[in-house]
Amino acid sequence: xxxxxxxxxxxxxxxxxxxxxxxxxxxxxxxxxxxxxxxxxxxxxxxxxxxxxxxxxxxxxxxxxxxxxxxxxxxxxxxxxxxxxxxxxxxxxxxxxxxxxxxxxxxxxxxxxxxxxxxxxxxxxxxxxxxxxxxxxxxxxxxxxxxxxxxxxxxxxxxxxxxxxxxxxxxxxxxxxxxxxxxxxxxxxxxxxxxxxxxxxxxxxxxxxx
Numbered sequence: 001x002x003x004x005x006x007x008x009x010x011x012x013x014x015x016x017x018x019x020x021x022x023x024x025x026x027x028x029x030x031x032x033x034x035x036x037x038x039x040x041x042x043x044x045x046x047x048x049x050x051x052x053x054x055x056x057x058x059x060x061x062x063x064x065x066x067x068x069x070x071x072x073x074x075x076x077x078x079x080x081x082x083x084x085x086x087x088x089x090x091x092x093x094x095x096x097x098x099x100x101x102x103x104x105x106x107x108x109x110x111x112x113x114x115x116x117x118x119x120x121x122x123x124x125x126x127x128x129x130x131x132x133x134x135x136x137x138x139x140x141x142x143x144x145x146x147x148x149x150x151x152x153x154x155x156x157x158x159x160x161x162x163x164x165x166x167x168x169x170x171x172x173x174x175x176x177x178x179x180x181x182x183x184x185x186x187x188x189x190x191x192x193x194x195x196x197x198x199x200x201x202x203x204x205x206x207x208x209x210x
Contacts, residue, residue: 008078009074009075009077009078010074010075010078014074015070015071015074018070018071018073018074019066019067019070021070021162022066022067022069022070022073023062023063023066023067025066025162025168026062026063026065026066026069026154027059027062027063028172029154029168029171029172029175030062030146030150030175031059032172032176033117033146033175033176033178033179033180034055034058034142034146036120036179036180037117037120037123037124037142038051038054038055038058040120040121040124041054041120041124041135041138044124044128045130045135049132050130050131050132050134050135051135053132053135053136053139054135054136054138054139054142055139056139057135057136057138057139057140057143058139058140058142058143058146059143060139060143061139061140061143061144061146061147062143062146062147065147065151065154069154073086073158073162076088076158081093082158085161085162085163085164086157086158086161086162086163087158087159087160087161087162087163087164088158088159091202091203091205092202092203094158094159094199094202095198095199095200095201095202095203096199096203097155097156097158097159097199098156098159098195098196098198098199098202099195099196099199099200099203100152100199101152101153101155101156101192101195101199102191102192102193102194102195102196102197102198102199103192103196104152104192105152105188105189105191105192105195106189106192109148110148110149110152110188111185111188112148113145113146113148113149114149114178114179114184114185114188115185116142116145116149117142117145117146117149117178117179118178118179118180118184123141123142123145124138127141149178149179150175153171153174153175153191154171156171156195157171174187174191178191
């Protein structure tokens, strides 16, 4: 632990370790909600190679996002803003992040991205291209829509703690519910309202998360 405390959080090995952690976590959190799209692509493509490439490109989008998250994490550590659980130790900053996430949940951009993620058949029919060449833009498009839908929810890992497995699981369930449960728009709006209330409570010093 002493060696870890003395390590430069912005050094290449530390960023690489954080990136690996985030990449594995992102894939574990996002793949379940992407499975309906991947399975439907497999039925339409009638071949495993194109579907594997589609899924790989989707994963690469979240891998790129993981690098950004890892750099942000290490920057926050260097600024002495994250505690040992990789949680924001300033309630005001954490509350502001919750409020920002809550507001984003209610934006047209969030709803547009969520609609694309919730309608696999419509998404694939609009942009369908056969073969391996078609799998790349489809995987990229789905990954970007998914990222646009969920990036603020992933940022909330810094509120409950990146190392808090219960918090990670809760956010994964929220992402899954928004995409596959009937009335996903209302689910997203409800999560947004809850985040707003929790953020205000946290800033006022009356939150169960602290």
